[in-house]
Amino acid sequence: MTPIQMADVGIILPELFLAVSAMGLLMLGVFGRGRDTARTIAWGAVLVLAITAVMVMGMGGEVRVAMNGQFRTDGFTVFMKVLALLGAAAALVLSIDYFERAKIARFEYPVLVVLATLGMMLMISANSLMALYVGLELQSLALYVCASFHRDDVRSTEAGLKYFVLGALSSGMLLYGASLVYGFTGATGFDAIAAALHHGGENHGDGAHTLPSVGVVVGLVFVIAGLAFKVSAVPFHMWTPDVYEGAPTPVTALFAAAPKIAAIALFVRVLAGPFEHLVAQWQQVIVLVSIASMALGAFAAISQSSMKRLLAYSSIGHMGYALVGLAAGSQAGVTGIALYMALYLPMTAATFGILLCLRIDGQPVDRISDLAGLSRTRPGLAAALAVAMFSMAGIPPLAGFFGKLYVFLAAIEAGLTTLAVLGVLASVVGAYYYLRIIKLMYFDEPTVQFEAGQSTAVVAVISLSTAVTVLFIAMPSALIGPARLAAATLFGG
């Protein structure tokens, strides 16, 4: 047996390209002695991510398994990978100017982001518990370093340390759960686990024991706990506000976008793949986690005075809404999740881009009260932020409304009416703090003077994201179609 077939190489080509490019960029950074090394490499990394996205799109939607069953590509992974790549690229573009201004621009940052993105792609494509774990670690480890990238800043290093310690704990829980699942099924591959659990479900008529056994359910709950930490769903959300607040703002933008997409995709892959026969077991857990996340995201954000903390709670809430689609456990639910994440990405990118454009004493604005009267000092940015906030609150006709609509519809179809009603109530509460920001910007007097000058690249990211948010209603099929196809491959194959 030859270890690697050529066909395998064809299937993992985008990941291979990304890995080799990351090492190439690293070499370029170490040996390049130019003045603008950091900037060149950051743009090089953006280019690499874009090329990888094109390569991923070229993979098509068919289900293909490679590397001895460790790796799987299908319509769903392609959709989610493209989103993660776009998120990482947008966060990189936002970071370039900020890091140079803060005098912490170093070429390692883009390299770490590329490696983290590689980890995300491997997570999304994981087809066994072991592949899942190594992908997750690759992503998390790179992100821990990114969080404390501003190493002379106490809060940044604190954020990195907190993220690292809690992340290690969650990895431990995930591994413990995975080992229990392995102990029960005797397999780590997703397909083999699904088959074992399926057979296990069939023979509980003989009265010897009612399957699934307690052990595998305990294992499943631990796996869910580990994954819930990565998407920062309640009750595993504690790290999120502190890490968001402490990390440099462009890094927070990265945290809010790409890893969330990858982790949600992984969540869907794991629960709808190997554990699809245990729907009755995991559905109640996901419903609980989802309600708690939506409620906490709505209520805890009200009293925040820091913009980054507010966005942290807002992202916890958004993950709650996305998990509503997972709780539905249906194809419509997964379509909803795919659409939700696709629309969540531009809103987040636009919001963080705007924060990075508004500087006081060289620092991006963080206190919410400083946004007062923004419509008079910076009308364009105020309008863009208003669009993003309206969209996050889920007010039609903006994109955010449709994301929520699809997940709630799927939940109602699956008979989870209470969940959908609670979700709508939470989004009404959540609308309060989004609208408060808009009120501050449009009806209050300006209190601070922002520094002039903004990078064209950041403005481009903001305009593009805002355009997607506003114009989604004009061509909804451009995103809904691919999201449907993505969900179909997950359930059809």
Added chain:
Amino acid sequence: MIIQALAFYLFAGVLVAAAVMVIAARNPVHSVLYLILCFFNAGGLFVLLGAEFLAMLLVVVYVGAVAVLFLFVVMMLDVNLTELRQGFLHYLPIGGLIGLILAIELLVVLGAWAFAPDAASLRAAPTPDPATIDNTRALGLILYDDYVYLFQISGLVLLVAMIGAIVLTLRERAGVRRQVVSAQIGRRREQTIEIRKVKPGQGV
């Protein structure tokens, strides 16, 4: 057979005793030394099982690298264990209670433990028959053939760890003189040596 059993009880007994001493020793350096004794005895157990490659690996990696690293850290940090232990009695009741609850829960789970019907065959599938192949080769086949994908990603994880360690700790200080070999070799006599005529009684 009897020798094997005796050897097993010897290794296992010393292993458990040394493990107790790791946490009971007052001096942290002694703890690390007991840990090394643990590793050696665990290696002995592996040999008894016929896994000689793992036994050697345990000695080389854990004794040779990890334990020595521990020793360095312990010596450099100058940990005061008596200070660390101060809260021990204070936290013993609550710690014991949590431990007891966890143990009961584990027993409940294990009591109701049931394997999937085809678990045993699935678990045995990746392992080649030990009679036909020696275990170093068997490990190699699994690690570098079946799971080469995971092996390579682990390599990338280590690369990230290395980059991270350098990013977070390396500081380029000003005024550090580096050796530039080409500049040293390229120096010519005219650039460095100056010949002056010194008149007697005047100095330079």
